[in-house]
Each structure stands twice: as structure tokens, then as C-alpha cells.
Amino acid sequence: MSYSIAIIGAGWYGCHLASSLDALGMETKVFEMNARPLHEASGNNQFRLHLGFHYARHYNTRMQSRDGYMRFMERYPSLSGQVVNNIYAVPEQDSLMDFLTYRLIMTASGIDFSEAIDIDFKINNIEGYLVTEERVLHTESARVYFKQRLGDRLIFNQKIESIEEKADKVYVNGECFDYVIDATWGHFRKPPMEVFYEPTILLYYESKDTREIFPALTFVDGPLCSIYPTEEASLYTLSSVPHTPIGRFSSSSEARAVRNQLNQEFVTSKVKQMEAQIAHYVPDFNERFRFVAPQFSIKTKPIASYDDRSCHVFKQGRVFSVMSGKIDTVFFATERILSMLESLENLQFAKVPSMLRQEIGSAEYFQG
Ligand SMILES: Cc1cc2nc3c(=O)[nH]c(=O)nc-3n(C[C@H](O)[C@H](O)[C@H](O)COP(=O)(O)OP(=O)(O)OC[C@H]3O[C@@H](n4cnc5c(N)ncnc54)[C@H](O)[C@@H]3O)c2cc1C
Structure with missing residues (x-):
């Protein structure tokens, strides 16, 4: 099933989500209030492609980093360098x-x-x-890559001020979509966690x-x-x-x-x-x-009193929000969103009667 999805924010999360969802046939549009991708936290950090060594005190974060690192290397081989x-x-x-x-x-x-x-x-x-x-992220290459990959689906200098749900749709600054992903790291709306x-x-x-x-x-x-x-x-x-x-x-x-x-x-x-x-x-x-x-x-x-930097995804109505911790967890965010979308489709699927008795009755146990 294909949906139209508005993504707010062209940081690492918004850009990665857009290119992954596009590849699956969704119609995405990314709204970014600045004039280039990766302008905020995604372009101003320590640029470490984590493997888990930072998080001795948090199991989930360590595991997400270990797995995310391998997937990052496979998916974006030219967007990081050796240290x-x-x-x-x-x-x-x-x-x-x-x-x-x-x-x-x-x-x-x-x-x-x-x-x-x-x-x-x-x-x-x-x-x-x-x-x-652990490697170093190449931010400028990532900017160029996402600009080429997403083309005119990346809309710059457009600040999202409002999202409004009506019937089975959601309106983003008045424009109609099936779903919205808030990928602003909590700057547009506070995520539903403390x-x-x-x-x-x-x-x-x-x-x-x-x-x-x-x-x-x-x-x-x-x-x-x-x-x-x-x-x-x-x-x-x-x-x-x-x-x-x-x-x-x-x-x-x-x-x-x-x-x-x-x-x-x-x-x-x-x-x-x-x-x-x-x-x-x-x-x-x-x-x-x-x-x-x-x-x-x-x-x-x-x-939280512990050292949690793992990624969390929430859904409220037609709005998903992503609370990232680090860049290596972009894959986790995509998978959570896809699985939530699939579960919505499954809810709409009408159950059909079982065929099991009929099948058993017609089975041939002994042959020859
Ligand atoms: C000091 C520091 C060091 C870090 N070091 C590392 C590190 O070494 N390795 C690592 O993996 N992670 C690190 N991180 C964390 C990492 O930077 C973030 O997890 C990641 O960049 C978050 O990406 P994002 O796409 O969720 O958010 P962002 O990169 O912040 O992107 C959000 C985008 O949304 C846009 N936006 C916001 N509101 C609106 C609106 N209303 N309308 C339109 N657009 C809007 C913003 O302009 C921005 O471009 C560090 C963070 C900091 C601050």
C-alpha cells in the first residue's frame, strides 16, 4: 500500500526516512525550515559513527549502535571515513x-x-x-547525497507551523497527506516521553x-x-x-x-x-x-537516571514522532514506522473463515 507522507525536518532522520520510504513506493515530501539539509544537530555534533563503546551503562543503546553501525556501513559506504x-x-x-x-x-x-x-x-x-x-561521519557528503537522492521532494526554507487531523487525512500547513513524521528531534512538538x-x-x-x-x-x-x-x-x-x-x-x-x-x-x-x-x-x-x-x-x-540514547518512535493519530539519540539508529526508526504502518493495514483486514477442517477432511493419509 502506498501513502503520502509529510516529513518535518531534513536532519539525518528526516532524510534517511524519506529515501527509505520512497524506495518502498511511498510519496514523501520533506519540509525543512533551514536552507540546507543537516543544518541543526545532524551537522553540529561530534560526527562519531558509534559502535556502542560510549554506552557501557545502557544495553539497548549499545545493541542499537552495534547493529546500526553495520547497517550504516552497508547502506551508506561513502558517508563515513576510517579513524x-x-x-x-x-x-x-x-x-x-x-x-x-x-x-x-x-x-x-x-x-x-x-x-x-x-x-x-x-x-x-x-x-x-x-x-x-568506530568511524567519522562525512556530513558534507551526506548533504550532497541526500540533495541528489531526494531532489525536489526536499523543500527548504519552509517552517511547519501547524498540523491538523481531519477525517482520514492530516493537513501540514494546510497541505493534505495520509501521515506525518515529525523528525525534528522534538523541536516541532515535544515527544510523548519526558x-x-x-x-x-x-x-x-x-x-x-x-x-x-x-x-x-x-x-x-x-x-x-x-x-x-x-x-x-x-x-x-x-x-x-x-x-x-x-x-x-x-x-x-x-x-x-x-x-x-x-x-x-x-x-x-x-x-x-x-x-x-x-x-x-x-x-x-x-x-x-x-x-x-x-x-x-x-x-x-x-x-532518565540511566544513560539511554536509544531511538524511540511514537504514534499519535496520524502523526509519528521520532526521538533519536544518535545517527546510527536511523534504521531502527524506519523499521518501527513501517511496522506501525503495516499493523494499521492489518487492523483494516477483515478476518476470513478458517478452511482447516475442510482441508483435513480432504487429506489423503494413505497412498497406494
Ligand atoms: C554536541 C552533540 C554531539 C553529538 N555527537 C554525536 C555523535 O558523535 N554521533 C552521533 O551519532 N550522534 C551524535 N549526536 C546526536 C545527533 O546529532 C542526533 O541524534 C541527530 O543529529 C538527530 O538527528 P535528527 O534528524 O533527529 O534531528 P536534527 O538534525 O536536529 O534535524 C531536525 C531538523 O528539523 C528541522 N526543523 C525543526 N523544526 C522545524 C519546523 N517547525 N519546520 C521545518 N523544519 C523544522 C531543523 O531545522 C532540523 O534540520 C550529538 C548531538 C550533539 C548535540
Whole structure:
């Protein structure tokens, strides 16, 4: 069965959903309020194609990442790049978990790693480390890919203000569709789960020696920090669990207002805090790297005491909403939506009488 589906938001989720649903014969149209795809969180993050190493404390998130990573590599082979020496290190004092427990959780989760590299830079205060195959997302290639793939089904500079359900249809800014998918990460409508909005700051750094390839270095597990390469050679992001978040807000508009008024003084104080944190583990960080610019974004997070970044899909009337956690879970979102659509079709299917007795009666047990 084919449906017309409006998708609000051209982030990773909206674009992936549109191209997957199109391939199945649905008529999709993506409305994006900015002038290009992947303009908000999908273009302003740490660009890590997760495999599960970040989520030692959440089983579902780890499993979704492990499976999503493999599917991402199959479906979008040219939209991520290899990371040379991608290290997850467990600090001696500051981690919520000791190294052997961390290692055991990853082994039991079936997530591959090795321990076979020599670290050839100064690193302090760690208990142990694993080397992973996590990759870096290529955002600009993804923008070009989705623009080509979706063509004029991607409508830019169109902010959705209203959706209204009438009879068996739904009207999006007055235009009629069978269904709507809210893929705005909770910015159009708050998802039907408890969430908060967190403005964030990451810092871009470039290596002073552009011939040198510094590894990706992530300290786990808990209020720690990481340095991760980008798609651009010699350019890295520095992120910090305690210093990246800039407050916690119950509405998207409050979080946006805070993000949009941050000033130079604020950035300078964050640079100081984040450099002090990374220097505890990488003492010559400032000799190796030069600060380039801040990156601002907004995270929508579930209110939960545990570390849930798994993807959830909800359906209310003719409106689906997607609450993502990371980019690798785009496949999970598509499957949930398809399965919900199929179950709606099954509800409409009239039950037919059983033919079993008739079939049994006519069966021939003995032949010859
Ligand atoms: C600091 C930070 C670091 C992160 N690091 C990683 C990482 O390393 N790896 C990873 O996998 N994930 C990471 N994430 C999470 C990841 O960025 C998100 O899960 C993902 O980008 C969400 O994609 P999305 O398509 O749901 O939302 P978005 O990318 O936010 O897209 C939503 C789109 O909806 C549009 N929109 C909103 N309202 C309307 C409206 N009314 N009308 C029309 N359009 C509208 C917006 O303009 C936007 O383009 C990080 C996030 C942050 C903030």
C-alpha cells in the first residue's frame, strides 16, 4: 500500500526516512525550515559513527549502535571515513567503572575491539584502553547525497507551523497527506516521553603539525572528555561531559534562546575548562593543538537516571514522532514506522473463515 507522507525536518532522520520510504513506493515530501539539509544537530555534533563503546551503562543503546553501525556501513559506504587509532581509555580515578568491567561489558556485547597498538604520545592517569573501529561521519557528503537522492521532494526554507487531523487525512500547513513524521528531534512538538533540551558547546581544534595524525581519544565512563577527528584533515572536536552542556530547559524555544545569545567571554571560559580537563590526561594538548572555533547545538535528551540514547518512535493519530539519540539508529526508526504502518493495514483486514477442517477432511493419509 502506498501513502503520502509529510516529513518535518531534513536532519539525518528526516532524510534517511524519506529515501527509505520512497524506495518502498511511498510519496514523501520533506519540509525543512533551514536552507540546507543537516543544518541543526545532524551537522553540529561530534560526527562519531558509534559502535556502542560510549554506552557501557545502557544495553539497548549499545545493541542499537552495534547493529546500526553495520547497517550504516552497508547502506551508506561513502558517508563515513576510517579513524586511525581510535582509542577508548578508562582513567584510573575518574571513571564510574574500572577497566576490566568496561572490557568485560564490551566483550559480552559482541562488539569487536583490539588492544594491540603502542601509544606513542604522552598519556597520563589511565588504567587501560581498547582500540575500536568506530568511524567519522562525512556530513558534507551526506548533504550532497541526500540533495541528489531526494531532489525536489526536499523543500527548504519552509517552517511547519501547524498540523491538523481531519477525517482520514492530516493537513501540514494546510497541505493534505495520509501521515506525518515529525523528525525534528522534538523541536516541532515535544515527544510523548519526558525530555529536556540541552544547548551544547563543542570546540574545534586543529593540529599544529598537520603531518601528524593524532588518534581519536575518548575517556570513559562518566563525566569525562574526548577528542575526535572530523571529515576535514587535521581538524578535531573536543567534547566534555561536564562542560559541553549549557543548561537544561523544558522547551525547545528556551534552549534556542540561550544558544543564540552566547558570547565570546562564555566561549573563552569554556575553552579554559575543557583544555584543563583534557590536559589531565594529555599533558601536551596545548603544544599539539590550536583552538579554532566553537560549535553550538542542542541535544534533546530523555529524563532518565540511566544513560539511554536509544531511538524511540511514537504514534499519535496520524502523526509519528521520532526521538533519536544518535545517527546510527536511523534504521531502527524506519523499521518501527513501517511496522506501525503495516499493523494499521492489518487492523483494516477483515478476518476470513478458517478452511482447516475442510482441508483435513480432504487429506489423503494413505497412498497406494
Ligand atoms: C554536541 C552533540 C554531539 C553529538 N555527537 C554525536 C555523535 O558523535 N554521533 C552521533 O551519532 N550522534 C551524535 N549526536 C546526536 C545527533 O546529532 C542526533 O541524534 C541527530 O543529529 C538527530 O538527528 P535528527 O534528524 O533527529 O534531528 P536534527 O538534525 O536536529 O534535524 C531536525 C531538523 O528539523 C528541522 N526543523 C525543526 N523544526 C522545524 C519546523 N517547525 N519546520 C521545518 N523544519 C523544522 C531543523 O531545522 C532540523 O534540520 C550529538 C548531538 C550533539 C548535540
